[in-house]
Amino acid sequence: MTSDPKGLRTLEARADRVVDLVAGADAGADATIEANVTASRIRHGLTRFANSFIHQHVGEDTTRVALTVAVDGRTASATTTAVGDDDLAELVTTTIASAARQPVDPYWPGATPPASVTDRHHLDEATAAADPDVRATMVREFVAADPDLRAAGYLDTEAGWVAFASTAGQRVSGASTRATLDGIHQTDRSAGSAHQTSARLADLDAAAAGALAADRARRSASFTDLDPGVYEVVLGPEAVSTIIGFLAVYGFNAKAHLEGASFVQLGEAPFDPALTLLDDPEHPAAIGLPFDAEGTPRQRATFVDAGRTVALAHDRRTARRAGATSTGGALPGGAGFGAFPVNLRLPGGQTPADDLVREVERGLLVTEFNYVRVLDPKSQVATGLTRNGTFLIEDGEVVGAVGNLRFTQGFVAALAPGAILGVGDDERYASMEFGAGIVSCPSLRLAGWNFTGGARG
Amino acid sequence: MHDRGAGDEMFDYARTAVEAALAAGASYADARVVIRRNERLSAQNGELEAVDNGLEAGVGVRSLVGSSWGFAASSDLTDTAARRAGAEATATAKASALVPGTGLALADVPVVEDRYVTPHEEDPFDVALDEKVGVIVTATRTMHAVEGVAVASAHLAFWVTDKWFVSSQGHRIHQHLVESGCGMDATAIGERETQRRSYPQSFGHVETGGYEVVRRFDLPGHAQEVAEEAVQLLSAADCPAGELDLILESSQLALQIHESVGHAIELDRILGWEAAMAGTSFLDLDQLGTLRYGSELMNITADATIPGALATFGYDDEGTPAQRVPIVEEGIWVGVLSGRDSAHLAGLPPGGMVRADGFNRMPMVRMTNVGLLPGDSSLEQIVGDTKHGVLMATNRSWSIDDKRLNFQFGCEIGWEIVDGKRHRMVKNPTYTGITPRFWASLDRLAGADEWVPWGLPNCGKGQPMQIGHTGHPASPGRFRNVRVGVRG
Known part of the structure; x- marks a missing residue:
């Protein structure tokens, strides 16, 4: 694996080459052709383990070019992993031909204009160079944390190099790395989990993660089933990140808002003053590139400021429709989806995370949720289950484990004014369904959570 | 190119x-x-x-x-x-x-x-x-x-x-x-x-x-x-809450099969290979051939040879020929979804169910066309024979636990059935249950005329995530005394 800047130069040249091909294409007399081009290379290595041994061990090295063209405002997009000269020439020819036959795209915002990005590269050379032996060695540490339990999970390293160019003159490039360890230890009756993500593999502590997962599993091995009902809860970062992810997809996505399907009413305060939510690509621990799929610099954007909704995540299409500015939230192929912020943060508070349970008279400590789905995007009522460690709190102490529970709960209601009783100081990258390294958040203590049944019925 | x-x-x-x-x-x-x-x-x-x-x-x-x-x-x-x-x-x-x-x-x-x-x-x-x-x-x-x-x-x-x-x-x-x-x-x-x-x-x-x-x-x-x-x-009324008879139209029943049968019978899950991410299964191989999965009306096959169904092919990504594998026969669990390695480990014949999402993904156990064989009734007969229930159609939300036991589904539309007739349209219909109990309550199934080989293009599994294309033939069916109308 290499992070040779020459690799980035190759991608920049490839993106420029496609722009040149577009500029030289014949789309008919007087036709105006615009284009956005992304040339990328991803190297990904992943070590999966289950039943305490490595069973799947994979690596991929994929180069790709993505092209969006507009011929007199008629658009088409294409991606290809075939990047030879002839392949790229055909890509340009066929995509222009496709675009020219479409109706005018009413929301085409034009090719991305020049805008400088910082030279923040979240690339760690050692992470980019990590080989299967390095990953396997760390997996061994996770597994060895408790050899009497069954361990499962993965450790992966990913390096990405991306160059963007447009016919309007935008030229940006960058590189990034991410390393994630996500695993469980299991008894015959329970499981406990741990998650770590960083731009640097060296930041991960596999032995500590293994010990935490094993501790949660052992403490969950003897559990009782709890009656359904509304309970005060302390949600760990993984559970909180799930909520944040769904709020972003269905609420702060400007496309959903333009369509009337979002709960967000800008300027109103549906949340507790303790809640602030932002997209923070400037955070020192941020992962990813400083620009989005449209080549727009990623902006620091605050969506919720002390409980008040103040902004939305935009790409250039939604920004044009709304008369706003893109926040740098464009996703590859995301025209139909809208914008999604990939450096989401709920900043940590002052309360030591372990102290959040101390004020709880009777409630539940939830490590993470499983298989959450929203019943209605506007009301943000969702259902899902608890997983990998659910504990009963009585008189400020964790007194034992409980069986997994199903909930049916409105996320906005759960965070409403007066509902957030504590914000932990344990902010970190937390696992979520949409990927690792996207949400950074702490534990939260909430006044109520509606559990509608036990997982075992 | x-x-x-x-x-x-x-x-x-x-x-x-x-x-x-x-x-x-x-x-x-x-x-x-x-x-x-x-x-x-x-x-x-x-x-x-x-x-x-x-x-x-x-x-x-x-x-x-x-x-x-x-x-x-x-x-x-x-x-x-x-x-x-x-x-x-x-x-x-x-x-x-x-x-x-x-x-x-x-x-x-x-x-x-x-x-x-x-x-x-x-x-x-x-x-x-x-x-x-x-x-x-x-x-x-x-x-x-x-x-x-x-x-x-x-x-x-x-x-x-x-x-x-x-x-x-x-x-x-x-x-x-x-x-x-x-x-x-x-x-x-x-x-x-x-x-x-x-x-x-x-x-x-x-x-x-x-x-x-x-x-x-x-x-x-x-x-x-x-x-x-x-x-x-x-402007429709909310779905009634309580334990009622539930009639599912075929595409919702297809998703019910996908979540509560299809994933549960994946041999890699049963063996623990997907434990950290997708989860395991409530099924234990020791129970193969004896476990009652559902009522006698429940006959499930994994059939990669059905013409037109989404998971129909010639060979899987290990070179194993496409085949029809019995999964549940008259309510008894008899088969799994397997590949060459997992089948050998379990001492079972390989099912030809290993596929990958593109050249850059490792092949893994994936559902083929896991479907419910048709019965001999019809949707209208089933509605006509229902005293009080809800007919639900078209999935809106889906959630199931990591052992594939506890599920909750929401549908786009429902109709309250009273004395054999569609009494009124209802909104926000939901239902919840425990897999074997739910399938044990299946008592009516529509016939081959209403059997549709539904195709699902968005099944997520594995790390890195792979999107699978699966098929789930089904006809409408009725389940007795199901908890419906779950709300937040």
Whole structure:
């Protein structure tokens, strides 16, 4: 694996080459052709383990070019992993031909204009160079944390190099790395989990993660089933990140808002003053590139400021429709989806995370949720289950484990004014369904959570 | 771009990768060269929203050393890259020896040289773009013209995939697979809620076949009805709550099968290989052949040979022939979804159910067409024989626990049934249950006339996440005394 800047130069040249091909294409007399081009290379290595041994061990090295063209405002997009000269020439020819036959795209915002990005590269050379032996060695540490339990999970390293160019003159490039360890230890009756993500593999502590997962599993091995009902809860970062992810997809996505399907009413305060939510690509621990799929610099954007909704995540299409500015939230192929912020943060508070349970008279400590789905995007009522460690709190102490529970709960209601009783100081990258390294958040203590049944019925 | 049918060259790349893997020390290796072309067109509110084309081409090689697979993939289709990928796959597998397990072996399958082509009438990439755009623009314009509809969306999606598979045991198989699908939905938005209706089912419906699939489902012809129902739902009563008889239309029953049967019978889950991510299963292999999964009306097969169904193919990504495997017979659990390694470990015949999402993903156990054989009733007879219940149609939300026991589904629309008649439309219908108890309550099934081979194009599993295309034939059925109307 290499992070040779020459690799980035190759991608920049490839993106420029496609722009040149577009500029030289014949789309008919007087036709105006615009284009956005992304040339990328991803190297990904992943070590999966289950039943305490490595069973799947994979690596991929994929180069790709993505092209969006507009011929007199008629658009088409294409991606290809075939990047030879002839392949790229055909890509340009066929995509222009496709675009020219479409109706005018009413929301085409034009090719991305020049805008400088910082030279923040979240690339760690050692992470980019990590080989299967390095990953396997760390997996061994996770597994060895408790050899009497069954361990499962993965450790992966990913390096990405991306160059963007447009016919309007935008030229940006960058590189990034991410390393994630996500695993469980299991008894015959329970499981406990741990998650770590960083731009640097060296930041991960596999032995500590293994010990935490094993501790949660052992403490969950003897559990009782709890009656359904509304309970005060302390949600760990993984559970909180799930909520944040769904709020972003269905609420702060400007496309959903333009369509009337979002709960967000800008300027109103549906949340507790303790809640602030932002997209923070400037955070020192941020992962990813400083620009989005449209080549727009990623902006620091605050969506919720002390409980008040103040902004939305935009790409250039939604920004044009709304008369706003893109926040740098464009996703590859995301025209139909809208914008999604990939450096989401709920900043940590002052309360030591372990102290959040101390004020709880009777409630539940939830490590993470499983298989959450929203019943209605506007009301943000969702259902899902608890997983990998659910504990009963009585008189400020964790007194034992409980069986997994199903909930049916409105996320906005759960965070409403007066509902957030504590914000932990344990902010970190937390696992979520949409990927690792996207949400950074702490534990939260909430006044109520509606559990509608036990997982075992 | 690569020409489809450039076969010999592709077989050569695959063979080169396999030979490199063996030379590096693998006990077994196989490789797939895959060229997959896809097209997705979407429209919203009478305007074209996006035309996206994709071409994914590369080689993926799998190498077995001891207890672990190593896998490497490259988008560079050259001899050099294929050789490097083969060697890297074996080196990766060898690294796994740092955390070893019991050695893996493969169940025997026939070694064949063959070619398979999906039966189809019209190559979707030969159909004029204008015609395809016209379908979704017209459908969304019709839906959006209905007063109260805020968002009308429609899409068409096509995949044409060529795979050249070579194994160190002598397999040499080329497959040309064609998949086509379509879908649309109308959303009406109230002050504090949204209501949606979809057609033919949520997230669209896909089959193996050509553009004739899109013609058959006739999106514009159903647009008016879909839109009107979405608006009507805003003023409908809420679904009643309690334990009532539940009638599921076939696409919702298909998803019920997918979540509470299809995933539960995956042998890799049962063996614990997916424990950290997707979860395990409530099923224990010791119970195979004796566990009562459901009522005697429950007969489930995993059948990769059903004409037109989405998970129909010639061979899986291990070169195992497509086949029909009994899963549940008269309510008794009798089969699993397996690959060569998991089947050997469990002492079962390999089912030919291992597939990968593209050249750069490692093949894993995936559902084929896991479906419920039809009964002898009809939806109207079932409704007529129901004293008090809810008929629910078209999935809106789905959730199930990591052992595939506790589920909760929401549907787009329901009708309260009273004394054998549709009494009224109801909104926000939901139901919840425990898998074997729920299936034990199945007491009526519609017949073959209402049996639809529903295709699901968005099944997520594995790390890195792979999106699988699965099939779930079903006809409408009734379940007794189910908890419905669960609310937040």
